[in-house]
Structure formats: C-alpha cells, structure tokens
Amino acid sequence: xxxxxxxxxxxxxxxxxxxxxxxxxxxxxxxxxxxxxxxxxxxxxxxxxxxxxxxxxxxxxxxxxxxxxxxxxxxxxxxxxxxxxxxxxxxxxxxxxxxxxxxxxxxxxxxxxxxxxxxxxxxxxxxxxxxxxxxxxxxxxxxxxxxxxxxxxxxxxxxxxxxxxxxxxxxxxxxxxxxxxxxxxxxxxxxxxxxxxxxxxxxxxxxxxxxxxxxxxxxxxxxxxxxxxxxxxxxxxxxxxxxxxxxxxxxxxxxxxxxxxxxxxxxxxxxxxxxxxxxxxxxxxxxxxxxxxxxxxxxxxxxxxxxxxxxxxxxxxxxxxxxxxxxxxxxxxxxxxxxxxxxxxxxxxxxxxxxxxxxxxxxxxxxxxxxxxxxxxxxxxxxxxxxxxxxxxxxxxxxxxxxxxxxxxxxxxxxxxxxxxxxxxxxxxxxxxxxxxxxxxxxxxxxxxxxxxxxxxxxxxxxxxxxxxxxxxxxxxxxxxxxxxxxxxxxxxxxxxxxxxxxxxxxxxxxxxxxxxxxxxxxxxxxxxxxxxxxxxxxxxxxxxxxxxxxxxxx
Amino acid sequence: xxxxxxxxxxxxxxxxxxxxxxxxxxxxxxxxxxxxxxxxxxxxxxxxxxxxxxxxxxxxxxxxxxxxxxxxxxxxxxxxxxxxxxxxxxxxxxxxxxxxxxxxxxxxxxxxxxxxxxxxxxxxxxxxxxxxxxxxxxxxxxxxxxxxxxxxxxxxxxxxxxxxxxxxxxxxxxxxxxxxxxxxxxxxxxxxxxxxxxxxxxxxxxxxxxxxxxxxxxxxxxxxxxxxxxxxxxxxxxxxxxxxxxxxxxxxxxxxxxxxxxxxxxxxxxxxxxxxxxxxxxxxxxxxxxxxxxxxxxxxxxxxxxxxxxxxxxxxxxxxxxxxxxxxxxxxxxxxxxxxxxxxxxxxxxxxxxxxxxxxxxxxxxxxxxxx
Numbered sequence: 001x002x003x004x005x006x007x008x009x010x011x012x013x014x015x016x017x018x019x020x021x022x023x024x025x026x027x028x029x030x031x032x033x034x035x036x037x038x039x040x041x042x043x044x045x046x047x048x049x050x051x052x053x054x055x056x057x058x059x060x061x062x063x064x065x066x067x068x069x070x071x072x073x074x075x076x077x078x079x080x081x082x083x084x085x086x087x088x089x090x091x092x093x094x095x096x097x098x099x100x101x102x103x104x105x106x107x108x109x110x111x112x113x114x115x116x117x118x119x120x121x122x123x124x125x126x127x128x129x130x131x132x133x134x135x136x137x138x139x140x141x142x143x144x145x146x147x148x149x150x151x152x153x154x155x156x157x158x159x160x161x162x163x164x165x166x167x168x169x170x171x172x173x174x175x176x177x178x179x180x181x182x183x184x185x186x187x188x189x190x191x192x193x194x195x196x197x198x199x200x201x202x203x204x205x206x207x208x209x210x211x212x213x214x215x216x217x218x219x220x221x222x223x224x225x226x227x228x229x230x231x232x233x234x235x236x237x238x239x240x241x242x243x244x245x246x247x248x249x250x251x252x253x254x255x256x257x258x259x260x261x262x263x264x265x266x267x268x269x270x271x272x273x274x275x276x277x278x279x280x281x282x283x284x285x286x287x288x289x290x291x292x293x294x295x296x297x298x299x300x301x302x303x304x305x306x307x308x309x310x311x312x313x314x315x316x317x318x319x320x321x322x323x324x325x326x327x328x329x330x331x332x333x334x335x336x337x338x339x340x341x342x343x344x345x346x347x348x349x350x351x352x353x354x355x356x357x358x359x360x361x362x363x364x365x366x367x368x369x370x371x372x373x374x375x376x377x378x379x380x381x382x383x384x385x386x387x388x389x390x391x392x393x394x395x396x397x398x399x400x401x402x403x404x405x406x407x408x409x410x411x412x413x414x415x416x417x418x419x420x421x422x423x424x425x426x427x428x429x430x431x432x433x434x435x436x437x438x439x440x441x442x443x444x445x446x447x448x449x450x451x452x453x454x455x456x457x458x459x460x461x462x463x464x465x466x467x468x469x470x471x472x473x474x475x476x477x478x479x480x481x482x483x484x485x486x487x488x489x490x491x492x493x494x495x496x497x498x499x500x501x502x503x504x505x506x507x508x509x510x511x512x513x514x515x516x517x518x519x520x521x522x523x524x525x526x527x528x529x530x531x532x533x534x535x536x537x538x539x540x541x542x543x544x545x546x547x548x549x550x551x552x553x554x555x
Numbered sequence: 556x557x558x559x560x561x562x563x564x565x566x567x568x569x570x571x572x573x574x575x576x577x578x579x580x581x582x583x584x585x586x587x588x589x590x591x592x593x594x595x596x597x598x599x600x601x602x603x604x605x606x607x608x609x610x611x612x613x614x615x616x617x618x619x620x621x622x623x624x625x626x627x628x629x630x631x632x633x634x635x636x637x638x639x640x641x642x643x644x645x646x647x648x649x650x651x652x653x654x655x656x657x658x659x660x661x662x663x664x665x666x667x668x669x670x671x672x673x674x675x676x677x678x679x680x681x682x683x684x685x686x687x688x689x690x691x692x693x694x695x696x697x698x699x700x701x702x703x704x705x706x707x708x709x710x711x712x713x714x715x716x717x718x719x720x721x722x723x724x725x726x727x728x729x730x731x732x733x734x735x736x737x738x739x740x741x742x743x744x745x746x747x748x749x750x751x752x753x754x755x756x757x758x759x760x761x762x763x764x765x766x767x768x769x770x771x772x773x774x775x776x777x778x779x780x781x782x783x784x785x786x787x788x789x790x791x792x793x794x795x796x797x798x799x800x801x802x803x804x805x806x807x808x809x810x811x812x813x814x815x816x817x818x819x820x821x822x823x824x825x826x827x828x829x830x831x832x833x834x835x836x837x838x839x840x841x842x843x844x845x846x847x848x849x850x851x852x853x854x855x856x857x858x859x860x861x862x863x864x865x866x867x868x869x870x871x872x873x874x875x876x877x878x879x880x881x882x883x884x885x886x887x888x889x890x891x892x893x894x895x896x897x898x899x900x901x902x903x904x905x906x907x908x909x910x911x912x913x914x915x916x917x918x919x920x921x922x923x924x925x926x927x
C-alpha cells in the first residue's frame with residue numbers, strides 16, 4: 001500500500017470509530033438527550049455520577065473482576081495453547097474444538113447453566129450435599145464470579161496465543177530440548193516468550209472485557225446485588241425512572257479514561273515488537289515437543305478446566321432443556337420431556353433468526369476479517385503518528401458497554417441522512433458488530449503479521465513487485481492460518497453477539513441472541529434453554545465439520 | 556474437495572431460504588374486510604384507508620411467542636396489512652421511540668408496553684394521538700386516559716410459591732399473612748423469599764409503590780422480608796426458575812401471567828396465590844404515536860386488541876382481559892371486584908418519575924429492608 005492509501009484507510013477508520021464515541025462524549029456534557037431542542041451544556045451529569053456511591057462500588061467491583069479474571073485467564077490460556085499446538089498431547093485434535101465452547105454460548109445462558117448445576121439448588125450442589133451435608137461453595141459470591149469469568153475467558157487467550165504458536169518454527173524449541181530443558185521450561189522460557197505480543201494483547205483485551213462484562217454479573221450477581229459498570233447502567237436508569245443518556249455517557253467517559261493509559265502501557269510493552277519475528281526467510285518444519293511423563297499432569301489440568309467451564313454449565317443447560325422441573329425434591333427421571341422443543345418449533349421467526357445469525361457470523365465475519373486485514377496492512381511496517389493514532393482508536397469502541405455502544409451506533413445511523421435508509425438492514429448490524437469487535441479482530445491479524453520477517457517482504461520489493469503485490473502474494477498467504485483463526489474467533493463472537501445490535505434489529509433482521517434475551521425477560525426459560533441447546537448443537541456441528549474439513553485439506 | 560463443500564453449503568442455504576420465503580399465513584377470508592359487528596358503518600373508511608397503508612409496525616414489550624395467536628388473528632382479518640411486530644425490553648423501546656421521533660424518520664405505529672409509567676410519560680409529553688375506540692363501552696373507566704392511552708390487559712400481581720417445599724399451612728393468603736409468616740418463621744425462610752428489586756427494576760418499583768398506597772402496613776412487610784434476607788432480582792425469568800428449583804420458595808409481587816403460564820407446564824412445582832385482602836392489577840398500555848406512518852392500520856389493531864376476539868387470545872396466555880364483559884374468564888374471576896386494585900391508567904403514574912420523590916421512596920425502602 002502506498003502512503004496515500006494508508007492514510008485514507010486510517011482516516012476512514014477514525015471517522016467510523018469517532019462518530020459514535022464523539023456523540024457519547026458530547027452527550028455527557030448536556031443536560032438532556034442531545035436530539036431534543038432544549039438541551040444546554042452543563043457538568044451536572046458528572047456531578048451526579050461522581051457523587052453516587054453505587055458508581056464507585058460498581059467501578060471497584062469491575063476493577064477487581066477485570067484484574068482477577070486476567071490473572072486467571074492468561075496463564076491458563078497460554079499453557080493450554082502451548083499444550084494443544086506445540087506438544088504431542090494425546091487427543092488434542094478432539095479437545096481443541098471443545099475449548100472454544102464457552103465462547104460461543106451467550107454469557108447470560110452460560111451463567112444460567114452454572115445456576116442449574118452449581119446454584120444453591122443446583123444438580124451438582126444437591127449431589128454434593130447428599131454426601132457432605134453442606135455445599136462448600138456459594139455460587140453468587142464475588143470470588144466465584146471472578147473464577148467463572150476468568151475460566152470462561154480462557155478461550156480468548158487460547159485463540160490469540162495458539163495463532164501465534166502455530167506459525168512458529170520448532171527449531172528453537174528443539175534446540176532447547178536438546179540442551180536438556182524440560183517441556184515446562186521450554187514452554188515458559190522459549191515458546192511462550194516468542195509469542196509474547198499475542199499474550200500481551202490478549203491480556204489487555206481480557207482485562208478490558210472484564211470492564212464491560214455484562215451477562216455473567218447480570219445473572220450471577222443478581223441475588224447479592226453485586227454491581228459492575230454495565231449493570232450499574234441499568235440501576236442508574238431505574239433510579240431516575242427514565243433513561244438518562246448523559247449519565248450513561250459519563251460512565252462511558254470514565255471507562256475511556258481507564259482505556260487510554262492501558263493502550264499506552266501496551267504500546268510501551270511492545271515497543272520492541274521486532275524481537276518476536278519468527279517466520280523468516282528460511283522455512284523450518286513444525287515438530288511437536290514430546291512431553292513424556294508431563295502428559296499426565298497436562299491432561300489433568302485440561303480435564304479439570306473443561307469439566308468446570310464446559311461440562312458443568314453446558315450439561316446443566318442441556319438437561320434443563322429436557323425437563324419440566326428441577327431442584328430440591330424433584331426426580332429428574334419423572335420430569336423428562338420434549339415439550340420445550342415442540343414449543344420451539346412453533347416459535348415465530350425462529351428459522352429466520354437462525355439463518356440471520358449464521359449469515360452474519362459466517363459471511364459477515366469473513367467480511368469483517370477482510371476489513372481488519374486491510375486496516376492492519378495500512379499500518380504494517382510503518383512507524384508514524386498515524387499508526388499511533390490507530391493503536392489508540394482501536395480499543396475505543398469497546399470502552400462502551402454493549403448496550404451503550406448499540407444506542408450510540410443507532411443514533412449515528414438514525415441522524416446521519418445518507419445512513420438512515422440502511423438502519424433496518426443487516427448491513428447496519430454488520431457495521432455495528434465490526435466496529436465493536438475492532439480491537440479483537442485487529443489484534444488477531446496483527447499478531448500474525450508481527451511474526452513475518454521483514455526480509456521476506458523486502459525480498460519481494462527487491463525483485464520488483466509493487467507494494468500491493470507484496471501484500472497480496474506474499475504477506476497475505478503467509479498469515480493465512482492467522483486469518484482463518486481470526487475468522488473463527490469472529491464467527492463465534494458474532495454468533496452470540498446481541499446487545500450491540502439491539503436498536504438496529506427489526507422484524508426481518510432478528511438474530512438468535514435477541515430472541516434469547518427477549519425470552520429471558522418474560523420468564524420463558526424453557527424456550528431459552530431449548531433454543532440454546534439447538535444453538536450449541538449447530539455450532540458443535542460447525543466445529544466438527546471444520547475440523548474434519550481441516551484434516552482433509554492438510555492431507 | 557473445497558468446491559464440493561462450498562456447493563453443499565450453498566445448497567443447504569438455498570434450501571433454508573426457500574422454506575422461509577413461504578409466507579407463514581396464507582389464510583384470509585373474503586368477508587374479513589367487513590365492519591365488525593356493532594361498529595359504526597363509517598368504520599369501513601378506516602379499513603379502506605388502512606388497506607391503502609398496507610403495513611403496520613408495532614413496538615412491544617410482550618414476547619412475540621406469547622401473542623402469536625393474537626397476531627395471526629389480526630392477519631387473518633386484515634390480510635392486506637403487513638404486520639411487523641418488534642418485541643424488545645421496555646427501556647429499549649422507550650429509547651428507540653424518542654430517538655426515532657426526534658429524527659423524524661418514521662417510528663412505530665403502535666406502542667404497547669407493560670412499563671406503564673414510561674408509556675404514560677410518553678403520552679403526557681405529547682407523543683400520542685387521540686383515538687376513540689369503538690370498544691370503549693366495554694372498558695372500565697380506569698383503563699382509558701384521554702382516549703390516548705389504553706390499558707389492554709388486566710393482569711394480577713401475585714404471590715408464587717414452591718409447592719414441594721412450602722407446607723400447605725404456611726401458604727399466605729393475604730399480605731398480612733405473609734408478613735406474619737416471615738416474622739414467625741424467619742429462620743425457616745432465611746434466603747428463601749424473592750421479589751423484584753425496586754432499585755434496579757422499573758416494574759418492581761411500580762408494584763411496591765402501589766403496595767405502599769394500598770396498604771399502610773407495607774413497610775412492615777418489607778421489614779419482615781428484609782429480616783429473612785430476601786433475594787432481589789431484575790427479571791421474572793430468574794425468579795420463576797429459582798422458585799421452581801427450590802432455591803427460593805416464596806415469590807412476592809410476581810407478574811401473574813408469567814407465573815400462571817409456568818404453573819400450567821409444571822403444576823407440581825409452582826403454586827399461585829391471588830392475595831385476597833387486595834390484588835394489584837397491572838395493564839399493558841397501548842397508544843398510537845402522532846408520528847405513526849400508518850395510523851389507520853394502528854387503529855384497526857387497537858380495536859382488534861380490545862375486541863372480544865383479541866382479548867380471548869390474550870386470556871389464553873393468562874394475560875387477563877380488560878373488558879368488563881369478559882371478567883368471568885380472567886385469572887382473577889374468583890375474586891370479588893372490591894379486592895382488585897387496578898393501577899390507574901393516567902397521570903398518577905407520573906408521580907414517581909419525579910426524581911426527588913423517587914429517591915425518597917427508595918430510601919424508605921432501603922431503611923425498612925435493613926430493619927431500621
């Protein structure tokens with residue numbers, strides 16, 4: 001890409017990001033909705049929020065949760081990625097798709113799965129109680145919330161780290177093994193440091209996800225009233241009776257104030273990113289590290305994690321879909337039923353919702369990865385103020401909790417004349433999703449890009465290829481694996497995304513996520529669990545197909 | 556290989572898309588277009604105009620699945636009107652509506668929500684247009700405000716309990732019973748009582764303020780609930796599910812229609828009590844916005860919704876009828892009229908949208924809850 005194209009791409013991105021963010025920041029200084037005639041500038045919204053003890057309570061909880069879940073998810077995810085990608089661990093081809101399960105179940109539904117299994121009247125809880133007489137845990141405590149949030153975000157770290165590890169030659173690992181290092185030492189001092197940029201990105205993003213965590217605290221924090229920033233927005237609305245946009249905007253501004261130093265920190269840590277170049281002119285084959293005896297503790301670690309994060313909530317959820325009642329004093333064998341699925345068949349717009357979801361996740365996801373790749377190429381190997389600007393911009397959309405982001409993007413579409421005809425189409429929803437998940441897709445692609453040695457591209461240029469040709473024929477093919485795994489991540493993310501699109505959804509463009517949430521609100525848990533079971537089955541088939549398909553294309 | 560796979564996917568997608576393009580409903584009778592019995596003949600003009608409009612957009616806080624029969628009935632009556640039903644939560648609905656109204660790019664033709672206070676606020680702020688429905692004779696006076704806002708259902712606010720775990724003798728019949736039970740057996744019901752959190756849930760706030768008006772002992776009840784460590788939630792789904800499982804055993808101020816619906820499916824777990832000292836009755840409020848693009852279609856729908864046929868479809872899903880001539884089929888049919896305490900559809904609902912009053916009430920609630 002030449003300089004002018006690069007600048008044009010970055011400016012386009014800046015406009016897309018800053019339009020909704022700017023609107024929210026502007027709204028935070030008003031005394032009423034920005035679109036109403038009699039609004040004036042004031043700082044009263046800041047006064048109100050900064051005077052509200054619930055806000056600081058929520059901020060503190062969010063910080064603790066974000067910190068705790070990062071501390072859990074990053075090491076577990078990184079080790080898991082090393083085991084899956086770099087070692088000869090038995091059965092890893094089958095374990096890998098299962099690892100991703102917590103990502104593609106809507107977090108509200110996943111949390112509900114935990115309630116059915118581990119709640120005070122949960123199935124596992126009652127079983128443990130019959131042995132021990134008491135239940136040794138309390139699902140609704142803050143600690144439990146942190147542990148669950150941490151463990152369910154392991155897949156994010158796993159995906160980022162494994163995409164890096166996959167494009168790593170094994171020469172350095174082999175060298176380390178030959179000089180007598182054990183597998184754990186190889187992992188900690190050789191393999192993982194090589195993909196440190198990916199891990200750092202993942203850490204920052206998970207920390208950030210912690211700040212806008214919504215589904216888990218909504219369900220698990222409900223009984224004890226544990227507030228986080230995203231649920232605080234609800235409380236704020238209700239405290240005043242009507243939604244108060246300026247107050248919500250202030251909360252977003254406060255999250256942005258946390259985000260910017262984080263980006264600075266991340267940039268500081270990655271200043272010497274060229275230390276991590278691993279795909280060089282000389283190709284080297286990938287050989288798994290043999291871990292011998294270590295495979296048993298490794299398998300034990302994976303099984304424990306899977307049992308807690310996947311088996312326990314998902315089995316609770318699926319079981320709930322097949323019974324009419326559960327809990328204390330219920331014989332599950334007597335309440336088995338298929339009624340919920342029968343009822344689901346009659347559900348209006350079900351098929352349309354499923355098709356829309358599949359379309360936005362597969363086609364939309366692929367398009368988004370395309371956009372992220374173009375953006376990355378625009379900044380690739382270019383040190384300038386423009387790329388610095390880009391680093392800061394990328395994370396901004398995520399500073400808005402999903403519901404606010406949805407509202408802001410809706411406003412942009414609504415009040416921009418040439419955009420408003422698109423407002424009720426899948427295009428608007430796609431734009432919203434792409435924007436909100438910018439940081440995630442961008443980082444995946446850039447993680448892959450960072451690992452390509454500059455000499456390869458320089459060689460291309462030397463033999464006379466244009467910059468565009470180098471990107472097309474050299475850089476892109478080299479990061480193919482990285483692109484496919486970003487698409488997978490984006491597919492899964494879009495599959496369960498909902499809140500961002502909530503104001504853009506209309507009859508004809510419903511997605512499964514929106515159906516789930518509206519059903520949850522009216523207490524139709526039967527349908528929620530049945531629909532989620534169908535959803536899980538669908539993605540399960542997808543992953544199975546993909547891993548079969550992937551195998552063949554290798555052979 | 557990849558070619559074949561792509562082809563397979565493409566075929567599958569086409570097959571799916573073919574099935575969706577088949578219209579859900581092809582029925583529609585020839586005489587359906589005629590003026591409903593008992594209506595003024597001039598009504599034919601509205602039907603004519605509505606058919607010209609050919610479309611109707613409804614924003615609603617009621618699940619599409621809960622009203623699927625109702626909607627089918629309307630589509631059968633007026634097959635020329637393309638019905639778009641968008642269900643969303645009541646706050647989202649409010650945000651979306653006022654934004655769209657400000658942008659002036661078209662919004663809902665009918666607003667229909669259980670968040671009574673928000674609906675009345677919109678009407679009070681001048682967003683509604685008046686329409687005198689021909690069904691008004693059958694409506695109670697409290698359900699019609701200025702011919703702009705109409706109550707469309709009469710749904711009791713109930714106690715729900717877990718039948719397996721609450722002994723028959725404990726089941727409270729009145730608000731006073733409940734307070735007494737919780738005081739006498741505070742330990743047995745520790746952590747077992749659940750209700751909406753008025754600090755976090757708009758409907759929960761509405762019901763408890765109604766309690767405070769109806770019953771001077773409400774704060775004692777709140778105190779008793781506080782002493783048992785009541786668990787407060789933001790959604791009915793969360794509460795009903797935990798009542799089923801026995802995690803909680805008594806639910807206070809639950810929306811009757813949702814609990815009754817669940818009781819039908821799971822009669823051995825869930826019990827419902829209509830408190831017989833007084834039962835609050837809430838109503839889903841509908842109004843036609845001034846900005847409606849298809850006002851005539853909206854009028855047809857409003858009339859249909861309030862008609863016997865429409866109301867019967869709602870009662871089938873336990874959303875009680877607002878009509879005075881259908882009270883006998885309501886969930887509240889056994890209660891004497893004097894025990895029912897409908898929430899008035901009118902400006903009274905604006906009282907607690909005043910910030911100072913609202914925060915004061917929440918403070919009182921907190922105080923009682925903590926036993927002060």
